[in-house]
Amino acid sequence: MSEEPGTPEPDPSPALSPSIRAQLLATEHWSLLASRSTTQGEVLTRISMFLTFTSASLLSVALVGNATQFSDAFRAFALTILSIDVAVGLLTQIRVINVGMEDLMYVLAMNRLRAAYVELDPGIARYMMAGYHDDEAGSGQTYYFLGGRTSFSQVAGSSMMFIMTANAALLALLLGSVLTVVGMPVVVTVTTAALVAMIFFLVSLLRGKRLYDDVWKANPPISPTPPVA
Known part of the structure; x- marks a missing residue:
């Protein structure tokens, strides 16, 4: 028997039971947790590799300096090594910032899943920290259950701030070495190197802030925090 025109077709997929929905949400939750843990482990390894490489390279510069009596060949060697350190540091910084955004992505995704848990069983909300x-x-x-931590302390203690500070110092060291080689006065060398390091740090910080703000513009929440009465 044919259906009358305009009659809506029945939904071929019946609604899932709450237990099956909970299992699907939990599976996705565990997947996000595993991905977040893997990403955090990878970026910490990258930072450790960068610090090891930088420490070894600076030690080699000191040893070569003593062996060559700080000759012109030593200056060329030192500038080359410092340039490589800065390049590796910048690549590491890019990855650290990317991981910071990825970590925020995982946190928001898991918060959204917890909202679904609360929707299934509103009574569990009071047990969630x-x-x-x-x-x-x-x-x-989610980043700090107990409250009281300021945004400043969260940012200041992050891996992103650490790597930006290290790169600013390396950049100042490289620039100071270049200016010393070309015969600039010590005062000018130190002032210029410090100024460039500060500009680099501020630009990197502003770029990170812009990426953070873009997250909220591109991903409007579907379960926002209710306003305080």
Whole structure:
């Protein structure tokens, strides 16, 4: 028997039971946890490799300096090594910033899943210390359950700030070495190197802030934190 025109067709996929929905959400949650752990481990390894490489290269510069009595050949060697250190540091910084954004992505995704858990069973909300709202306030709760931590301390203690500080110092060292080789006065060399390092640090910080702000513009929350009455 044919259906009358305009009659909506029945949905071929029946609604899933709450237990099956919970299993699907939990599977996705574990997948996000594993991916987040792998990403964090990878970036910490990258930072350790960078620090090891930088320490070894600076030690080699000192040894070559003593062996060559700081000749012209030593200057060329030192500038080459410092240039490589800066290049490796910049590549590491790019990865660290990317991982910071990826970590925020994982936090928001898991907060969104917790919101689904609360939707299935509103009674479990009071047992959750991690956030279950996929907005900035919810992510802040997940990063620090107990509250009281300021945004400044969160950023200041991050791997991103660490790598930016290390790269600013390396850049100042490289620039200072170049200016010394060309015969610039010590005052000018130190002032210029310090100024360039500060500019690099501020530009890197602003770029990180812009990437962070873009996250909230491109991903509006579907379970925002309710306003405080």
